[in-house]
Amino acid sequence: KQEVTQIPAALSVPEGENLVLNCSFTDSAIYNLQWFRQDPGKGLTSLLLIQSSQREQTSGRLNASLDKSSGRSTLYIAASQPGDSATYLCAVLNQGGKLIFGQGTELSVKP
């Protein structure tokens, strides 16, 4: 059974700092891995999607990497801003076509 774990559960950093969020998964047989952002009481915003054959994806200040063999992904956020404060969710699409989510990392960027 696929399990997705995110570390840390919560993170507080000063504005301008670069930071890394971690995601690990137990079964490497995945189609893709996706990072989402969720603001309180809101739905999900897709940030980056990495296909199983890819190593990384970049969008603006965000960079996500994927090491499928070791079951790990990282989301790198450069020059963090208060507007980046949100919960970040990692999810893997397994071979059965289901998205399995991690518990999320709650990020707070202090001005």
Next chain:
Amino acid sequence: GAVVSQHPSWVICKSGTSVKIECRSLDFQATTMFWYRQFPKQSLMLMATSNEGSKATYEQGVEKDKFLINHASLTLSTLTVTSAHPEDSSFYICSALQGSHEQFFGPGTRLTVL
């Protein structure tokens, strides 16, 4: 990008009543939609997979008679919480599958059962 809407965005109801939540793919057709549930400070848990024109597939532990899913068209799936109770209070999120492997999520529906 693909857009998915949900209606209502929030609903408050009395215990014992039924509540219907709609999920629509606005600019694409989706033969498959998914329903998730999220408790406070927790992650999304898949409840069921909704397939157009056929019965939904429910995850283990999800009561199919309590959470009725209808996927009558390629752009609309509905989730009806029957005889709702306070423990059904949660955030319900749907997603629609575009292509073979990418899901697009709705904004969610906050259900509060008094």
